[in-house]
Amino acid sequence: MSVLDSGIPIYRFFEEISAIPRGSGNEEGISRYLAAFAQERGLRHVRDSANNVVIYKDGSAGREQEPALMLQAHMDMVCEKESSCGHDFLTDPLKLRVKDGLLSAEGTTLGADDGAGVSYMLAILDDPSLSHPPLECVFTTSEETGMDGARALKKDLITARRMIGLDEEGEVTTCVSSAGGRRLLARCPILFSENTYPCYLLTVTGLKGGHSGSQIDRNLGNAIKLGFRVLYQLLERGVDIRIIRITGGAKDNAIPREFAVLFSSTFSPPMLEKYVDQIGADLREEYFEEDPGLTVALEGAERVDSAITPEDSGALITMGYLLPNGLLAQSSRLGIPTVSLNVGVIIQTAENIDFDCLLRSPLRSAREDMSRQVEAVSSIFGGFIQVQGDYDGWNYSESSPLRDALRQALAEKGCELQEFSTHGGLETGIFKGRYPQMDIITYGPVMSGIHTPAETLDLGSFLRSYENLVRVLEII
Ligand SMILES: [Zn+2]
Known part of the structure; x- marks a missing residue:
């Protein structure tokens, strides 16, 4: 019996991955799931020794020759639970619950960081009706414990020189710089x-x-x-x-x-x-x-x-x-x-x-x-x-066609894009170091309390942010 409306693909995928234990360092199961997802749909994919998975999808009709776009999220999550909670993060599925439009997990972290980004990529890969350039969807491991997956990913698996990092929250915000x-x-x-x-x-x-x-x-x-x-x-x-x-x-x-x-x-x-x-x-x-x-x-x-x-x-x-x-x-x-x-x-x-x-x-x-x-x-x-x-870090860049596209997509909804920077380290910085030409934005839905058992995902924002992301794919 599902907690979320399984007729909505991002909800369905989120619920599916929530059933697979995926704490940092324990990504075998989720990595296998992602590879099987690609296999079932006949999508070219690579699963490397660090359990990273890259799934490729051709551009939609008429857009096959456009430059590729990389989407990226980390498949691992922080495992924190309330002291009274008997949850075993190595074996137990998360127990999802919804209250006042907010999704959470009983007694534990929810893993919307970064299950939300993973669900977005799966829904995009699964939907033949979308308009998009060729896609390189990167699912990394062990982000939360040192970004080991992103560091280990082979350079030649990515040909894209523009990237949307989906390890983000806020619906109207995007990161423009991170520290190395x-x-x-x-x-x-x-x-x-x-x-x-x-x-x-x-x-x-x-x-x-x-x-x-x-x-x-x-x-x-x-x-x-x-x-x-x-x-x-x-x-x-x-x-x-x-x-x-x-x-x-x-x-x-x-x-x-x-x-x-x-x-x-x-x-x-x-x-x-x-x-x-x-x-x-x-x-x-x-x-x-x-x-x-x-x-x-x-x-x-x-x-x-x-x-x-x-x-x-x-x-x-x-x-x-x-x-x-x-x-x-x-x-x-x-x-x-x-x-x-x-x-x-x-x-x-x-x-x-x-x-x-x-x-x-x-x-x-x-x-x-x-x-x-x-x-x-x-x-x-x-x-x-x-x-x-x-x-590596990621220094502010004056010009970013992706940022312009996100700004436009939000403006169409009456929202203004807010830019911010962080002095912390992000996977985007590692990719910027490896591909200095990469145009990068980050995007994600409203969540709160990440890395704690109080973590929640705003389900309305989860949907709206997905629509905005799909719109960006359409207009770039
Ligand atoms: Zn994260």
């Missing part, structure tokens, strides 16, 4: 020697943290950077510091909320405490608006018999203090960050301290420039950088 990212480790070598001095624990806590893409411009405190600032200011005041253990942050793409450093010092304990209080008071005032919970604290700790040498401790503190961080450049036209860096995690091993950094920019040259700066800082202290990953 580069993850790097900045290394500072360390040597330990015997320690006989008293030990202290310095902590920076109470910060809000946030996403290093969407919230890097909010002036939020970075616990690691603030911790190093306190240490550097202590050095400046003549405090001798030998670092023993240092921790901070959890993920490279999250602004770190906590920092802790165990160190030894011969400095007078009451003076040390006074200095830390003074510096902490200054920081609280600086971050009063954005991070009112900021707390800098010092306490005595048990003595530890080995510590990083005074020279290496000084070098490490200076390096941590000097590393660039946060919002570094902003676009006045788009009103969003264009270059940023997040010092996200500190990793300590027996011989090194690594700063795990994520830097973002739509421009490769800007990412390279930031890498160079971080490398220059590291090299002063005998360190170096290791690039752990790099993906």
